Amino acid sequence: MVASFSKVKMATSARRALRRIARNVELQLRFNFANNPAWEFEKVLGNGSYGITVLLADKDPLHIRRDRNNRRRRIVLKRQLIPEQGMADFLAEMQALEQLRGHAHIAQMIDSTVNTQYFRSRGGRTVVFLRRILRALTNHPENIFKIMAHHRGPAILLEYLEGGSLYTFALRQYETNTKLPNRLLWSIFYCLMRACAAMTYGKNAPYGGPLELEELQQDEPHLLLRHNDIAFRNLMFDDYEPQVPEHQTLPKVVLIDFGLATYIKRDGVPRAGEIADKYNMHECAKLMVKLIHPRAKVAGDLYAYITNPPLLTQAWEIIPDRYGYDHFPWVDNQLRYLLCEALGDLNYRPSLQQMLRRTRRGALKSASAYGPRAPDESDAACQAILQQLLHTPDPENDP
Numbered sequence: 001m002v003a004s005f006s007k008v009k010m011a012t013s014a015r016r017a018l019r020r021i022a023r024n025v026e027l028q029l030r031f032n033f034a035n036n037p038a039w040e041f042e043k044v045l046g047n048g049s050y051g052i053t054v055l056l057a058d059k060d061p062l063h064i065r066r067d068r069n070n071r072r073r074r075i076v077l078k079r080q081l082i083p084e085q086g087m088a089d090f091l092a093e094m095q096a097l098e099q100l101r102g103h104a105h106i107a108q109m110i111d112s113t114v115n116t117q118y119f120r121s122r123g124g125r126t127v128v129f130l131r132r133i134l135r136a137l138t139n140h141p142e143n144i145f146k147i148m149a150h151h152r153g154p155a156i157l158l159e160y161l162e163g164g165s166l167y168t169f170a171l172r173q174y175e176t177n178t179k180l181p182n183r184l185l186w187s188i189f190y191c192l193m194r195a196c197a198a199m200t201y202g203k204n205a206p207y208g209g210p211l212e213l214e215e216l217q218q219d220e221p222h223l224l225l226r227h228n229d230i231a232f233r234n235l236m237f238d239d240y241e242p243q244v245p246e247h248q249t250l251p252k253v254v255l256i257d258f259g260l261a262t263y264i265k266r267d268g269v270p271r272a273g274e275i276a277d278k279y280n281m282h283e284c285a286k287l288m289v290k291l292i293h294p295r296a297k298v299a300g301d302l303y304a305y306i307t308n309p310p311l312l313t314q315a316w317e318i319i320p321d322r323y324g325y326d327h328f329p330w331v332d333n334q335l336r337y338l339l340c341e342a343l344g345d346l347n348y349r350p351s352l353q354q355m356l357r358r359t360r361r362g363a364l365k366s367a368s369a370y371g372p373r374a375p376d377e378s379d380a381a382c383q384a385i386l387q388q389l390l391h392t393p394d395p396e397n398d399p
């Protein structure tokens with residue numbers, strides 16, 4: 001009892017210390033950007049154990065550098081909290097994001113460096129002055145590294161995904177006890193499967209090119225990439241895409257944060273690709289169950305036997321119980337049984353190819369495909385729910 005009390009105390013003081021360090025790094029960054037003619041520090045987006053993530057905006061006084069929605073360009077900057085700590089996480093994230101650049105369901109890395117000090121200006125005062133003016137006019141994102149050049153350590157620049165995170169979405173859904181339309185559930189699930197497909201092959205596309213919707217590749221070697229941190233907070237809503245049927249009425253969901261990503265060793269591991277796929281898909285399927293039943297016990301290793309189809313699964317709580325009572329009658333049966341399979345015994349889980357096919361079919365179902373027990377599945381109802389769960393300002397976090 002005493003030992004566990006002191007453990008809690010240590011964890012609390014470690015958390016407090018981390019918050020203090022993050023606050024200091026934030027102040028330092030605010031100071032760095034305070035009088036910069038090109039970039040402005042907008043806000044802190046979050047911080048983990050090793051890094052801080054902030055939002056920067058292009059000052060663009062002449063209104064010549066707008067984003068695709070004709071708004072000010074914004075960029076996400078990730079940097080270390082403490083020099084040398086978490087270097088492996090940064091390197092892992094840079095490597096994975098570089099390889100996956102060009103995939104539609106992965107956050108797009110604009111640029112990265114292992115050490116911002118490489119960007120220190122050299123030359124006399126006049127040269128430095130002229131360079132500053134030129135930079136303010138063109139304002140290449142690389143300038144951000146130059147602004148931080150007197151700090152040691154890695155930094156990553158990412159495209160800003162402004163739709164909000166699935167964490168906020170799931171939390172508000174839970175708090176408001178909202179039944180999600182099946183179309184929204186299928187659409188999110190399909191995006192997650194596409195993100196899993198993205199992790200099977202590298203694209204190494206240059207930044208700024210068109211994004212490709214992920215399909216499994218027969219001829220490419222499997223990347224064997226495991227994300228290791230697929231969680232609501234690491235999934236972000238992006239934009240609607242009029243040219244992509246499944247993103248026309250519902251926005252795309254994108255995977256971020258590859259700091260804990262690892263590659264399965266190819267040598268001597270039979271079916272290593274399948275193992276990587278099933279691991280990533282399993283994490284996604286657990287999140288989907290949580291969106292249907294926020295209190296479901298899918299976090300541990302608790303499996304139960306179901307009879308139809310006969311299998312051991314972690315998703316038993318979302319289908320009718322053994323007395324035939326259905327707690328979630330409004331949720332599409334195809335979706336629920338697919339989740340039971342995806343969270344079933346490892347040897348019987350569907351392949352990524354099957355998951356892609358079945359989630360695509362689900363995501364393309366129309367609003368009228370659902371019976372009277374389903375919630376309102378219309379475009380307007382789905383958008384109203386997104387509006388309520390994502391875009392309503394949070395008085396605590398968005399004062």
Ligand SMILES: Nc1ncnc2c1ncn2[C@@H]1O[C@H](COP(=O)(O)OP(=O)(O)OP(=O)(O)O)[C@@H](O)[C@H]1O
Binds near residue numbers: 048159162
């Ligand atoms: N490209 C992005 N667009 C918008 N918001 C982002 C983006 N990348 C990160 N964020 C926000 O910043 C938060 C922290 O980012 P990230 O998860 O990459 O950092 P981290 O230090 O690894 O944090 P954690 O360990 O908590 O996952 C995210 O939860 C998300 O809300």
